[in-house]
Amino acid sequence: MNIRLKLLFLLLCFQATWSQQSITLYNQFNGRYDFTFVGNTLNENENSFQLSPTILTSSSANLNLGTGDNIEAAYLYWAGCGTGDFNIQLNGTPINATRTFSNILVQGTDYNFFSAFADVTSLVQSQGNGTYTVSDLDVSSFINYHFENRTNFAGWAMVIIYKNNALPLNQLNVYDGLQVVSIAQNFLDVSLNALNVIDNADAKIGFVAWEGDSGLEVNETLRINGNIISNPPLNPATNAFNSTNSITNSNQLYNMDLDVYNIQNNINIGDTSALIQLTSGQDYVMINAIVTKLNSQLPDATIEIEEIVPVACNSREITINYEAFNVNATANLNPNTPITFYANGIAIGTTFTQNTIPIGGSETGSITLTIPPSIPLSFTLTVVIDDTGNGTGVVTEIIENNNNFSLEVNLLTAPVYNQPENQTSCNLGFTSGIFDFSSYENEIKTNPLHVVTFHETQQDAQNNTNSIVNTNHYEATTTPKTIWVRIENENGCYSITSFLLLTKNCPPIIYNAVSPNNDGLNDLFFIKGLRNIFLNFHLEVYNRWGRLLWTGNNNTPDWNGKAENSIDGERVPSGTYYYILHLNDPDYPDALTGYLQVKWE
Known part of the structure; x- marks a missing residue:
């Protein structure tokens, strides 16, 4: 065999x-x-x-x-x-x-x-x-x-x-x-x-x-x-x-x-x-x-998204910069090849190539689209070349399954913040006051990466200029005073809010000892927090027998221990006297009364 x-x-x-x-x-x-x-x-x-x-x-x-x-x-x-x-x-x-x-x-x-x-x-x-x-x-x-x-x-x-x-x-x-x-x-x-x-x-x-x-x-x-x-x-x-x-x-x-x-x-x-x-x-x-x-003389259309530019913070408009390619091809890609954009699978816009794209060539383009309200702030954006908007194409290609490009998109939104409360301080005169709002920075922001700055005008807040530095000892020369706040997130989006600096007329402090001997100490009847604050105050001084010796208001000097309308400015004797202070302020309907001591030596 x-x-x-x-x-x-x-x-x-x-x-x-x-x-x-x-x-x-x-x-x-x-x-x-x-x-x-x-x-x-x-x-x-x-x-x-x-x-x-x-x-x-x-x-x-x-x-x-x-x-x-x-x-x-x-x-x-x-x-x-x-x-x-x-x-x-x-x-x-x-x-x-x-x-x-x-x-x-x-x-x-x-x-x-x-x-x-x-x-x-x-x-x-x-x-x-x-x-x-x-x-x-x-x-x-x-x-x-x-x-x-x-x-x-x-x-x-x-x-x-x-x-x-x-x-x-x-x-x-x-x-x-x-x-x-x-x-x-x-x-x-x-x-x-x-x-x-x-x-x-x-x-x-x-x-x-x-x-x-x-x-x-x-x-x-x-x-x-x-x-x-x-x-x-x-x-x-x-x-x-x-x-x-x-x-x-x-x-x-x-x-x-x-x-x-x-x-x-x-x-x-x-x-x-x-x-x-x-x-x-x-x-x-x-x-x-x-x-x-x-x-095989055919084009091969592919596409990539180069950049997504939000039109503005809190806007649902985005500008998409893309590039269409004809790289793996054996023929030119003709103009008017459709390009459709999808957000989470929903068609949101269609554009077209503008020129003949040669073998190995590409063409850049840009389109501004509005994302529908039904689409969440974070979504998948897909661009498909040779797609008329319903998943069908018009170009016969070498490869028919490489027309898609997707990426995740997060729409830019202004930062969320905690609304600051108005701040009230004692009136230091003519509604001026000293304020400390240094703690507001951490109280306002909801994200530690946010940057909070304070400004005296809304324009400064919008332009992020002339920020207030001394937030722990800020002097407002007049109130109410609006302080503008800029809260900026890591994407560059910002929110603007404001709060008021207010003053109130705090109770005056009465120094009830007078020694009008011109030694520079207690020479006058001084009441702290009274003048230029309680503009309509009325002060009366009486002796022990109830005789009115002196009256004053915001337009008269402090009492120097002399009786009014006396000959040659008669000095009152050393001793104890009685005062009645009418603040004439809605917050203080009752007069303030008390004793003061006058001592000449």
Whole structure:
């Protein structure tokens, strides 16, 4: 029995199971891009035809990009039998896997397979065209075991994305994972999403696949959207994965495939996905990466809010400064693309782009909107470009789900404060008074971060100028006096309030001893807090027999111990006298009376 028949017999006799990692979109490029593959096998012969297991630990391949081709990205994949070697070298530079994939074929016993990924863009950009050598990729400890099943292999491949201004505008998608087709699972469906087919001219698809055998072609097909694709004579319709390299036209890429197919007649304008279908009645094939290139001339509208400026404190108007972009695009974005703004999901305004936004360009704009009263002071503001106000757009884009930008907004409001009480002090004359309102600062504010200042005019409070410094000993020359208060919060919003300084006529203090000897001490009958305060007071002084000796008011001097209307200003004798003080003030309806002592010596 030859090796291939024996292998088929073994596959039929054992139940096979496998593990897989679904192939999904890894990255997308929109612009004047194309791709190519570079890679090589480490097998010295196809494993189905090896008489004894052998494997290399290094191999080389050449990158030959054309003039004007600029490397945008370079992704290195390597794979082999066994549980994995994830630390290798590329042109002498150590490379560590940043993502890994695995698969297990259970066929009586476990057969492990692995692949690994590293982004080597900077290295390849710096070295450019030339020879690339992968080394230190060692699976030698597994090949004897895998040789029994003829699944011993190793290899590497680089997916190169390059840009050239002479290329048409394309959309390139790089998908990867690790999925299998074999006799145990003789069909494999892979759905490629995130496509946007505008023009299918020169559309192509490329595969990085491992372990395919040129000698095994039992029911082996590759379909896209139900149509078998081939590239004869290199890739016949009945043997898609047959150790070939479409870039170099080689059929000696033992047990790996780097194949590219033209698919322009197998994909339709308007498609957003494609179905890749593989079948195999015997060959064991692992798909690791798929790259699609589609002609796609479309804009890609995105938007960001640059700044939100409240029109005023306590206002529900805001000015929104925004920037609309057309960065990840392959065509210009036309004017009049609608832009709608939402507050907590409620549309509050729509505007439009003004100019043609070129590929990679942007446009700034501004709009002033009023936030409805039903929206709280803190809300989520969302701006959506290509939205007419009801969630629908008018522009076909490369990516339709990246039109939103949201941020949290807090409307500016004036600070809340405690209303200060009016303050009353004793009248020091003509309604003047001394006041201490230094404690009001902490009593007024409701937030320790608020700043409270006091001012003599409302204009000073509004302008935050000429603040009162001596709040603990403030002299008001006349009352009532309005003190204006400015309370400012951390957002710069402020409130203005005020309180009154008032005076009252406090009870006078009567010094009831008179020694009119001109020594400067008690020479006059002095009553503190009387003059210029009780403007209508009337004071009378009597002797002990009730004779009125003197009367005074706010317009007469204090009594000097002499009787009125006496000849030559007759001095009253030393002794005790009686006074009656009529304040003539509503708060003091009763006269103040008492005794005073006069002493001349």
